[in-house]
Amino acid sequence: MPVSKAERTRLLIIQTAIQLLSQKPHATLNDIAKAAQIGRATLHRHFKNREDLILCITLDALHQTEKACAPVMANAATAKDALWELFKAMIPIGDHYGFLAQEFDVMDQPEVASLYQQQIMALRDLIEGLKKEGHIAADIPTAWAASLVDTLIYSTWSAIHKGDLAPNEAPSLALRTILNGLGEHKQ
Missing domain, CATH: 1.10.10.60 (Homeodomain-like)
Structure with a gap:
C-alpha cells in the first residue's frame, strides 16, 4: 500500500x-x-509541540525495539543465541535505542513506562538465562549486566556510525565483549 x-x-x-x-x-x-x-x-x-513529538518518538523507539527483539527472544534455542540475535537486530537501530537513554520527561507516561518496563524485564530474563548457561558469572548483578548490554548496543551503533567499526564485525564484537568480560573471575 x-x-x-x-x-x-x-x-x-x-x-x-x-x-x-x-x-x-x-x-x-x-x-x-x-x-x-x-x-x-x-x-x-x-x-x-516538542513534548508531543518527544512522546511520539519515544513510543516509536520502544515499538521499533520491541519489533526487533520479540522474534529473537521467542525463537532462540539458548540464551547465548538470543544475545547474538539481539545484537544483530538491535545494533542497526541503535539510534532509536540511544534516544531512549536521553532524560526526557515522557518516561513516566503510562504507555511509555509499561513498554519500557517490559523490555527491561525481558533483558533481565535474558541475563538470567546467560547465567544459567554459565556464560555470565552468577555473582554479577543482573541489573548491572543488563545495563552493560543496553549501553553496548548504543555504543556499538555509534562506533559504526562514526566509521570506527565495520557493521559486519559489530555483533560478534559485542557478544565477545559481554561473554568474555563477564565470565567467571579466575586468578
Whole structure:
C-alpha cells in the first residue's frame, strides 16, 4: 500500500528527530525542522509541540525495539543465541535505542513506562538465562549486566556510525565483549 505524502513527512520528522535528539537532547523544534528540511509550520501540522513529538518518538523507539527483539527472544534455542540475535537486530537501530537513554520527561507516561518496563524485564530474563548457561558469572548483578548490554548496543551503533567499526564485525564484537568480560573471575 502506498504511503501518503503526509505519512512520509511524519516519518521524516520522526527519524530526523530521533537522530538529532540522540546527539543533541536540547534541540528545538526549529532545529528539527531545519534538519528535516521542512518548514516549522509543516512540523506543527504533525506535532503540536516538542513534548508531543518527544512522546511520539519515544513510543516509536520502544515499538521499533520491541519489533526487533520479540522474534529473537521467542525463537532462540539458548540464551547465548538470543544475545547474538539481539545484537544483530538491535545494533542497526541503535539510534532509536540511544534516544531512549536521553532524560526526557515522557518516561513516566503510562504507555511509555509499561513498554519500557517490559523490555527491561525481558533483558533481565535474558541475563538470567546467560547465567544459567554459565556464560555470565552468577555473582554479577543482573541489573548491572543488563545495563552493560543496553549501553553496548548504543555504543556499538555509534562506533559504526562514526566509521570506527565495520557493521559486519559489530555483533560478534559485542557478544565477545559481554561473554568474555563477564565470565567467571579466575586468578
